[in-house]
Amino acid sequence: MVNLLLSCGFPSPAADYESELVDLNRLMLRHPDASYLARAHGESMTGAGIHDGDVLAVDRSMQAQDGDIVVACVEGEYTVKRLSKRIDSVALVAENPAYQPIVVRNADDLRIFGVVVLVLHPLVTEGRRGLSYVRPQ
C-alpha cells in the first residue's frame, strides 16, 4: 500500500534540495565589473599552462604583484607574460625558452590591464560529436 502511494506521485524527498546549476560565471567572473574574458593566441606561455586558443579570465581589480601572470600593454598591443619586478626594472617573462623576456626600464611606462586568474583549456579536439568546447554557439 505504501509503495503504491509512492508511485502515485508522493513528492520526491529531493525536491526540497533542488537548486540551480552551479554558475561558471561566479568562478570566472568573480568581480562582475572588473573581470574580463580573453582568448589567448601564441605559444609563449605554454610552460604556465596557457595554450593557443585557451580562454583566460582576467581580473582588473587586483594589483599585479611580482610573479603574477598579467595582461600588459607592450608597444600598443596586449600581451600575456609573467611579471618579474626587479630593483631597477620590470620584466615580462615568457614561459617558453624560445621567447626572450621583455625588459621595461621605467616601471611607469608599463601599463598592466589586469591579472590572469584562470585558464580554460579544452581537453577534447574541436568538432568531436559536433560539439565545440572552444567556441560555444
Add this chain to the structure above:
Amino acid sequence: MFGLVDCNNFYASCERVFRPELEGRPVVVLSNNDGCVVARSQEAKALGLKMGVPYFQVKAEFEQRGGVACSSNYELYGDMSRRVMWYLQQVAPAVEIYSVDEAFLDLHGMQRHYNLAGWAGDVRGAVRQRTGIPVCVGVAPTKTLAKLANRLAKVDSLAKVGSGVLVLDDEEQRREALARVAVEDVWGVGYRSAAKLYTAGIRTAAQLAGVGDAWARKNLGGVVGARMLHELRGFPCSGVTVEDEARKSMCCSRSFGQVLTRMEDVTGAVATHAARAGEKLRAQGMAARMLTVFIETSRYGNVPPPYSFSTQLTLPTATDDTLTLTSWARRGLERIWRPGLRYVKAGMMLDGLERAGADQQASLFAEVARTPARAKLMGTLDALNGKFGAGAVRVGTAVGTAGRPEPWGMRRGAKSPAFTTKWGELWQVRC
C-alpha cells in the same frame, strides 16, 4: 549631498579599453551608418572637431592628422556602462542611472563619516582601475549643483588640477562655481530658455540663481523653472530615483543602411522594431495600449516635404505580444505608405504602457494576445534569442530574402568587435 559621476568621452574611452593602440591618438565614434561624429576623445576635441559634424566633411583632414574613426559599437558601450554602474551600486548608498554614462549618487549622511572629496577621488580611481573608463565626480547639496560641479571638475579650473573631483560644500565655493558656468550649460536650461535668458541679460548660472521666482515661473516653464532656481541656490527639490520608474512610452527606430523603396523591405524593418519592442516590454513586465508607426523619406532630391509620415493605432487591449505588435504595425505602415518615395528611416513608438496582466482595463474584444499559449510562445522566443543571440528566432516578416543581407540593416564599416559580449568576437591577447 548628491554626487554625479560622468564618464569622460564615454564611447571613445570604451574603444580604448581593448585597443591600446588608440591611446594618445584622436578618436571619434560615428553615429549609426557612420554618419556623424557622436563622441570625441580629448585629442579629437583639441583638433577642433565639433559634435554632430557629418564625418565625410572632416574625414580627410582628421585621418591625415592621425585620427581614427570607429563605428558605434553599442554592445561594447552597453557592457562597459553596466560595469561602471555595477561598481557604483556597490559603493554608494543609492544610485540613479541617469544615462548610459552618467549616474547620480545619493550621499546623504556620508559627510559625517567620510571626507567626500577623498571618497569621490577613491571612487574615481577604482572605476578607472576596474573598467579602464575615466570619470569625473561632482558633489554638491543638490542634483543640479552636482551636475554643475561635475562640469567644472572636467576642466580643472576650480578642482585641484587633474583630480577630476569637485565638491561644493560651502557657500563661497557655490557662488564661485555658479559664476563660472554659462547659463545655457545649467542642467534643465534648454535652447529656448537660454535664448530668453540672454535676451533678459542673464548670462551665467550665478545671475540665473538670482532671478525672482515669479519671473522663473512665468518664463522658465512654471514650477520646473522655480525648482531649478531652488536647486541652484542649494535647496534640493528632487532626490535620487533608484528604481527605473515604469516608463510611459518606448521608442524603437533606426535609419536604414541604404535608401529603401520597396514596401516589403520597410515592413521588414518595422517588424524588427516590433520584435525588439515586444522583447523590451516583456523584459520590463509591461504591455502597450497605443502604437505609433512612422517612416521618413530622404530630404535630398527634388521631392517637396513632408518627409515624415506617421499614424497612431489604439490597440483593442494592451499587449506585449510580438506577433500582435507586428500585425498592428504592419496595418499602420499600410496606412501611411506612399509608393515611389525613397525611405531612409522607420520606427515605432509604444505609449500607454501599463503593467502586463495587472490592472488592465477590461476589453470587449477577446483577449487573443494574452492566452497562456501565446505567453508561453513569447517566453520561448525570448529564451531562444537570449541563448542564440538577438534576432535568432524572428517573425517571418522580419527576415530578409535568403542569401542577401537585410537591406534595412545598419552600416557600421569600422566597428570594433563586441569584445566582451560575443564568443565569436572575444577580446584576443598575444602570448
